[in-house]
Amino acid sequence: MRYYITTIAIILTTWCFSQNTIPKVLEKFNNKSVPYISVELLQSKENIVLLDAREIKEFNVSHIENAINVGFDKFNSKKVTSILKDKKDTIVVYCSIGVRSEKIGEKLLKLGYKNVFNLYGGIFEWKNKGGKVVTNQNIKTDKIHTFNKEWSVYLKKGTKVYED
Numbered sequence: 001m002r003y004y005i006t007t008i009a010i011i012l013t014t015w016c017f018s019q020n021t022i023p024k025v026l027e028k029f030n031n032k033s034v035p036y037i038s039v040e041l042l043q044s045k046e047n048i049v050l051l052d053a054r055e056i057k058e059f060n061v062s063h064i065e066n067a068i069n070v071g072f073d074k075f076n077s078k079k080v081t082s083i084l085k086d087k088k089d090t091i092v093v094y095c096s097i098g099v100r101s102e103k104i105g106e107k108l109l110k111l112g113y114k115n116v117f118n119l120y121g122g123i124f125e126w127k128n129k130g131g132k133v134v135t136n137q138n139i140k141t142d143k144i145h146t147f148n149k150e151w152s153v154y155l156k157k158g159t160k161v162y163e164d
Helices: 002-018 022-029 039-044 056-061 077-083 100-110 122-128
Strands: 048-052 090-094 115-119 143-145 159-161
Touching: 039 122, 048 100, 056 143, 090 100, 090 122, 100 115, 115 122, 122 143
Parallel strands: 048 090, 090 115, 143 159
Antiparallel strands: none
């Protein structure tokens, strides 16, 4: 029985992570309810509100400069609406690759925000394409919290961190 459970766990882990790319994972887990914005387009935009939908331990390792952490598990709509007063502001939500950020983007749309986008590929794609990330002290770093070892395969550039 133990062998059977171990075999199933190995097969599921391999199926979920080993052959997938960021586009395949997004296709599998997202329903495109929040429009994507590419890293390149985001880099060319000004007056964007960046919201980080990762947990605080991930945010504390690094984040995109000027991003506001809103978290995922403890997302607080009252906190967000007290910070973001203008429902017409352009908001870009990101997480590791774009799955959690879609869920937070959906919540923002339900709260009445009109211009909400999901960063395609998240902070991993941002870093993979040469984007700058900073620490809480606003110091440039190469470290990216990859959530766990399995998700770390999607980060191609930077130093992978997946422990507290």
